[in-house]
Amino acid sequence: MEPRDYGPFPYLPITNRPRITWPNGAWLAVWVIPNLEFFPLRIGLAPHPHRPKGPTPSVREWAQRDYGNRVGVWRLMEVFTRHGIRASATLNSDLLDHHPEIVREGMRLGWEFLGHNKTNSVFLNEVRPEDERTLISEALARIAAFTGKKPVGWLGSGLSETWNTLDYLADEGLLYIADWVNDDQPYLMDIGGKRLCSIPYSYEINDSPFLYHRYGSMDDFTSMIRRQFDVLYDEGKRSGRVMAICLHPWLVGVSHRFRQLDEALGYVCGHDRVWLATGEEIVRHYLASGVTF
Numbered sequence: 001m002e003p004r005d006y007g008p009f010p011y012l013p014i015t016n017r018p019r020i021t022w023p024n025g026a027w028l029a030v031w032v033i034p035n036l037e038f039f040p041l042r043i044g045l046a047p048h049p050h051r052p053k054g055p056t057p058s059v060r061e062w063a064q065r066d067y068g069n070r071v072g073v074w075r076l077m078e079v080f081t082r083h084g085i086r087a088s089a090t091l092n093s094d095l096l097d098h099h100p101e102i103v104r105e106g107m108r109l110g111w112e113f114l115g116h117n118k119t120n121s122v123f124l125n126e127v128r129p130e131d132e133r134t135l136i137s138e139a140l141a142r143i144a145a146f147t148g149k150k151p152v153g154w155l156g157s158g159l160s161e162t163w164n165t166l167d168y169l170a171d172e173g174l175l176y177i178a179d180w181v182n183d184d185q186p187y188l189m190d191i192g193g194k195r196l197c198s199i200p201y202s203y204e205i206n207d208s209p210f211l212y213h214r215y216g217s218m219d220d221f222t223s224m225i226r227r228q229f230d231v232l233y234d235e236g237k238r239s240g241r242v243m244a245i246c247l248h249p250w251l252v253g254v255s256h257r258f259r260q261l262d263e264a265l266g267y268v269c270g271h272d273r274v275w276l277a278t279g280e281e282i283v284r285h286y287l288a289s290g291v292t293f
Contacts, residue, residue, distance in 0.1 A: 001191060003163055007180065008189045009198070010293075018291035020185060020240035026275035027236030028229070029282045030268060032085050032245045033155075033178075033201070034076055035208075036102060037120040038095040039065050045121075049213045065250045069099050072253020077105060079262045083269045088279040090116035090155040090178075093142035100146070107147055112278040114153040114178065115140050123160040133168045140172055153279045155179060155201065170194035176283040184232060184241045186286040187293055197283045197292075199242065204228070206246035211257075218257045222264040229268050236273070242282060243268075 001008050022029050039045060044053040045061035054061070080087050089106055091113045096103060106113070117124065118139050124132055136154075144150035152175035156165065159179045169177060170191045177189070178201035189196045203209055205228055210216040225245060232241040245268075252261045268274065277285075286292060 001163060001166055007182075008166065008191055009187055012187070012293055014183070014185065014239075017185070017239065017293055019238070020286065020289065020291060022236075022240045022275045023285065024275070025273065027240060027273040028233045028271075029240060029242045029275045029277050030229075030245065031199075031242070031277055031279050031282060032080065032087050032265075033114075033247065033279070034073065034087050034089050035116065035120075035155075035246070035248045036069075036073065036089045036091045036095055036106075037065070037116070037157075037248070038069075038092045038098055039121050040094070040119060043119075043121040068248060068250025068253050069095070069102060072249030072251075073102055074105075075253045075258050076247065076249055077109060079258070079265060081109060082262075083265050083276075085265065085269070085276055086110045086112070086278055088112040088114060088153070090114045091143055091151075092116050092119050092157070093139040094119045096142060096146050103146060112153070112280050113143055113147055113149075113151055114155050114279065115143060115151045115174075116155050117157040118142075120157045123158045124156050124165055125160045125162050129162070129164070132162060132164060133171075136165075136168050137172065140174075152176065153178060153199070153283070159201075159203070166191045166196060167194070170196055175287075176279060178244075178279065184235075184243075185239070186242065186283060197287065199279050199283055200244055202244040202246050205244060207251045208246075208248050211251050218252075218260045222260045225264040226267055229271075233271060233273070 041057050044056045045058040047054050089111050155178040176197040176199045180198045181201050181203045210221050232243050
């Protein structure tokens, strides 16, 4: 899309929209998004969130993230299964070359997989403009070849985009994008006559910015999950809302945080009018409803 002052969609206040209804009379659609990410040891990582990347090998920083793939994600799989959650995992395609066991187990559990760049060490706005389309296409193709299904959703590493990203995603036939954290309901984007749906994702109910960048506590994070759920659940009585719970196995999958996450998910899943869905299920129901905006 061409550079512009507002996004490729109309401004429509949430109080002035057609009513959304979810399956079986649910008030709130909840999707849970574990980020399955790979960081090459050959690329330096920042020693702290607000510091530049350090030299290689960044052993301590890299090993913290590797813990998520060796241990943390397996804890998340166990707790998601216990609560009846089929996750919508954002997937760095390079992880398939190094940790295919994780994706095979996610497939067995019925997870959805979204495109999420090749690696989290390189964002879309850091590659040469002529390489962005190829990166997106190759990441999606690699996931499709491994899982047997091309992703229909995308989350950029670091939620990063360029002015060309949405065009490239639409050209790939994707259904939805999760980068735009500006709503509690899905909405349509017009990408020069091509269509993408934006699904509510969160930079608030997200362990990475809260625990890692803002140095928040797990008590506060799980309290936020409950408080956000309560408000959206109540508002959903009037028109359906979407809640995203965005997680990173190397952060909430560690042993001293894990039980609190389990309790918070139990609180959410213990309510009757909750639809535990994948991102694709939410978007397809929204598009089929006839009340799209």
